[in-house]
Amino acid sequence: MADTNIALNKTSTASGYVLPYEPSRAVNGTISPTSRWLCNTVPANMVVDLGATYIITATAVKHMGSAGWENPNFNMCDYSLQGSNNNVNWVTIYSVVNNSLSSDLRSVLCAFRYVRLSVTKGLRVNPQYASVVELEIYGHAPNANLSALAISSGALSPTFNSNTLAYTAPKVPYGTSSVVVSATAADPTAMIKVNGVVMTGGQSTVYLNVGVNTINVQVTALDGVTTKNYTISVEREQGAILSNLAISSGTLEPAFSSEHLNYTTQNVLYDTATVTVTPTTNIPGCTITVNGNAATSGQPSPVNLNVGDNTISIVVTNGADLQTYTIAVKRESSLYLDKVNLLYTGNRFSYSNVVNMNHTTLSYTTSVDEKASQVTITPIGEDSGVSITITSNGSSQTVASGVSSSAIPLQNVVSTVSLVVSKTGVTGTKNYTLTIKKV
Template structure:
């Protein structure tokens, strides 16, 4: 990758005309007239305040290499090279952080690779200037190079609920970041297992760190649940994958009663929402009134072909041995549970 500081806007703590900051980023490092030169006046105590040369890269970059070409490269004596200086970065030109530093320099050129940091503004921050005259700072050319990004993608993403695989729409692809999935009311949580393409990337599921090869359990409310997987690469910006998991509402009866006229009618076995087969045996019945109730009052109930609400009775004609189907369809997710009542 090329020098991203080339011909960008340059400023400085000061300069000696005609050696402006722009001359340190114009691509010319052999002509001693093409340089930035700064003179910093000592304080009354004799100390020399730092000087700096700053470049606005125009956008945020991850940078990991910087080059300072000094006066020794232009044919001057190495005694005109700077001694102590730092490579600093900033996202806002207000708050600065150190990226790298050089001390006791005598070389004609600094060309260093360092851990990548994100910055829009970069600068050479000089704490000790030219060896021969420390209040002066001079740079023939300042170069900055972008770090190649590492992948911020997932190579795999699986979801399970109650031990069974939960399919997503669309099927997983590393370049697809938005998915939907549906589960029944019985699935109160899902286990999300992401795998990052970059083995050194940091993964978080709904804000909680997940190690490589690990997983995260996400509780589900009835309805829509947003599950996010954020992948932060070693170098580069994070990427977010989103899975919208819809958990169906309850498709279960909470109970039902039987009557013949005003008289209660028994049935076996004792009601349990997971038991789907029931029998009632009585003599002389020609009709029976069934009053079903559901765990979710908004569920849709169908009793022998008649749609009713929770707690609403329905009377059906019976003769001999009659099987009466009772179906409950969840309000969210349209999941159906079927019960059978056999009336003898």
């Protein structure tokens, strides 16, 4: 942006002047000995009304030395340049002490309507006289336009134009939780805010809610008054997500979040052959399957479990969008006995017997010949990895599934045998009671 002398031929006043050297001669663009402002009383000041607030980027104070007078004696010594927007309250832009230059050129950056040259020590040859050949103020009108605007999700509609304020960006899938907005101000001195946050480096990351999002891009010129508001509307699709997920066997780990897809839960006992899974979605039109079977949002769906590791798959579909959640659940091994083989001996005879077992009964009774004096027990577990602790007559022994115990004396007409089934890594035990009667 090319800046011009915005003080040229603007209205100027002064605290005093010597005719014909009125202040307007110092803003007429002419460099000559007779084209200057001259005041014979210091302190003195000269004020230029720019007519409106401008962005000021440079200034030039051209002293009498620049018009051929003796240098540096006819240059002013001490002065300051000040700015105001109401001609009452002044801000010092810069101050100069003991100047010797014939032309004082400076880069600045500020925004004012009024500019005042305030002299506290005048010409070197006569400090009570203030004189300046030309006061030049360079700048431009406040500009809150953008020169470029883009979004990472795709091309804006309509095509960007600095005078068009409202745009639409392409839809983004649910998985796109943020976009990057890029913007360039036509005036580099302007400030850009995106959704109220100052943009740095020409880009801002904006996080998106599900549904339509309005991104506000506000440009404020350096004057702090001139603004322009651009908007970008971008829709984040609802996607295929759950709003909640629960399982009857316990608590999901980690705690449910729509963004998290994979979960575990506590082990379930062997007796828990079925669990229910309750998936919920708040998105109309979504379909849900649990292990391939259709499910209803908010309603429990039964899932049969195998012994060991199980993966329950919950698939949510919404049009072309698909999301799969999983729950890993382990069903523990069986602690049930399938049967107990018994071998009775006594008085030079032996007999065998089999006690078949079921899941609903833990106490069993079997009969032996009255002459039987001892028995060996061989427990068979549904899971071959179990251990069985056999206790009778105050004595205990532990055997593996399918392994016979040592002989157990049958001292009484009725003997009671305890069989406690356990397995490492499996919760609890199964406690059986076997009553042996001599008949």
